[in-house]
Amino acid sequence: MFETAVQTFTSPVVLFFVLGLLAAFVRSDLTIPEPIAKAMSLYLMAAIGIKGGVAVAKSGIDATVLSALAAGIVAGFVLPLFAYGVLKTFGKLDRINAGAVAAHYGSISVVTFVTASQILTYQDREPGGYMVAVMAAMEAPAILSGLLLARGMGSKGGTQSFGTMMHEVLTNSSIVLLLGAFVIGMIAGPQGFEAVTPFFESGFKGILCLFLLDMGLIAARRIIDARSVTWRLAAIAIFLPIVNGAVGTTLGVMIGLPPGSAAALGVLCASASYIAVPAAMRLALPEADPGIYLTMSLSVTFPFNVLINIALISSLSVYLTGV
Amino acid sequence: MIETVTRKRIEILTDKAFVPRLTAEIDRAGITGWTIVPVSSGKGREGEWREESVMGTDKVFVLSIASQERAEKLAEALAPLSTTLGFLLLMWDVEVIRGERF
Numbered sequence: 001m002f003e004t005a006v007q008t009f010t011s012p013v014v015l016f017f018v019l020g021l022l023a024a025f026v027r028s029d030l031t032i033p034e035p036i037a038k039a040m041s042l043y044l045m046a047a048i049g050i051k052g053g054v055a056v057a058k059s060g061i062d063a064t065v066l067s068a069l070a071a072g073i074v075a076g077f078v079l080p081l082f083a084y085g086v087l088k089t090f091g092k093l094d095r096i097n098a099g100a101v102a103a104h105y106g107s108i109s110v111v112t113f114v115t116a117s118q119i120l121t122y123q124d125r126e127p128g129g130y131m132v133a134v135m136a137a138m139e140a141p142a143i144l145s146g147l148l149l150a151r152g153m154g155s156k157g158g159t160q161s162f163g164t165m166m167h168e169v170l171t172n173s174s175i176v177l178l179l180g181a182f183v184i185g186m187i188a189g190p191q192g193f194e195a196v197t198p199f200f201e202s203g204f205k206g207i208l209c210l211f212l213l214d215m216g217l218i219a220a221r222r223i224i225d226a227r228s229v230t231w232r233l234a235a236i237a238i239f240l241p242i243v244n245g246a247v248g249t250t251l252g253v254m255i256g257l258p259p260g261s262a263a264a265l266g267v268l269c270a271s272a273s274y275i276a277v278p279a280a281m282r283l284a285l286p287e288a289d290p291g292i293y294l295t296m297s298l299s300v301t302f303p304f305n306v307l308i309n310i311a312l313i314s315s316l317s318v319y320l321t322g323v
Numbered sequence: 324m325i326e327t328v329t330r331k332r333i334e335i336l337t338d339k340a341f342v343p344r345l346t347a348e349i350d351r352a353g354i355t356g357w358t359i360v361p362v363s364s365g366k367g368r369e370g371e372w373r374e375e376s377v378m379g380t381d382k383v384f385v386l387s388i389a390s391q392e393r394a395e396k397l398a399e400a401l402a403p404l405s406t407t408l409g410f411l412l413l414m415w416d417v418e419v420i421r422g423e424r425f
Binding site for chain 1: 338340341369370371372373374375381407408409
């Protein structure tokens with residue numbers, strides 16, 4: 001446990017994130033220009049997608065892959081139900097805001113997953129490449145659950161039709177690039193990937209460091225400006241990833257995933273979306289307060305996951321599997 | 324001396340996510356064009372905000388020029404949405420050349 005924590009806090013990826021947090025808290029003028037931040041996020045999506053696809057091309061699609069996919073989809077639908085109950089009762093949120101926040105906590109954060117993959121790989125527990133597909137599959141179900149909770153069975157997509165809203169979600173740039181690169185990786189295979197390896201392998205960790213620096217800046221600046229998040233909501237933003245992470249990791253071990261992949265499933269369940277779901281909720285539930293759901297997912301849950309929870313989940317997966 | 328005519332300049336400060344909805348209303352009002360202008364940061368009743376394109380939470384200005392009649396038609400269509408979508412709609416008179424285009 002102690003060793004895992006040390007490995008997490010000496011990882012350059014995590015240290016750059018901490019640097020971003022500190023820079024924002026001391027009101028430094030450090031910023032990453034938006035076009036560069038956007039380009040880095042596109043690079044990371046493409047890299048993680050293609051590497052996952054190549055890994056699946058190597059290992060093939062077997063019962064483990066299919067059960068991981070099924071577990072991820074079921075978790076995506078079910079996790080918002082628990083989150084909604086906690087947000088309504090302890091968090092004292094109204095139905096619309098509770099539904100919107102619940103959707104974030106059932107969905108996933110790509111950057112948390114990538115950071116966890118780096119840390120787990122550093123600990124010789126690299127998650128299977130198929131976990132990238134599980135991640136992509138977990139993005140949308142939670143949005144459906146959150147919408148149904150917020151609006152009831154006859155839900156319409158706020159200012160737009162439900163079909164238009166789902167089109168926005170499923171054609172979201174991160175999903176298209178992630179899944180597209182995953183398919184490209186599967187088609188190209190290890191041999192085809194060799195040609196682009198220098199681009200997607202060499203720069204990956206460095207770019208992830210800079211991206212995490214930017215995320216640290218954004219997360220801290222948002223919490224400095226936060227007005228809508230009460231102590232109850234801040235507590236939920238830490239409680240939910242602990243519970244969801246434990247549930248996801250246990251589920252992963254129960255379906256026979258190796259420790260790294262079980263931990264990755266735990267991290268996916270623990271993470272909260274702050275890219276695809278906020279955009280979808282802004283369209284579908286415009287009455288919901290983005291100051292609540294973005295601050296909770298980005299400024300509380302994301303730092304908590306990166307700094308503490310990934311290490312906890314990794315330790316749990318080791319404890320449960322005994323590996 | 325260049326001849327100018329008076330038209331309405333319409334500015335809508337909105338979340339980028341709502342642009343398709345708003346431009347559809349502009350088209351429906353019979354206004355022939357609009358321009359999207361990115362903005363970097365600001366402060367409103369909900370506190371400070373800044374451009375965060377990675378999360379898609381950034382805001383933009385939708386600019387358009389229209390006749391008084393079409394501008395009023397647009398304002399009537401947008402008024403019921405203003406509370407839900409939380410946008411800021413401004414209109415004022417401007418002098419334009421080639422007024423027949425607007």
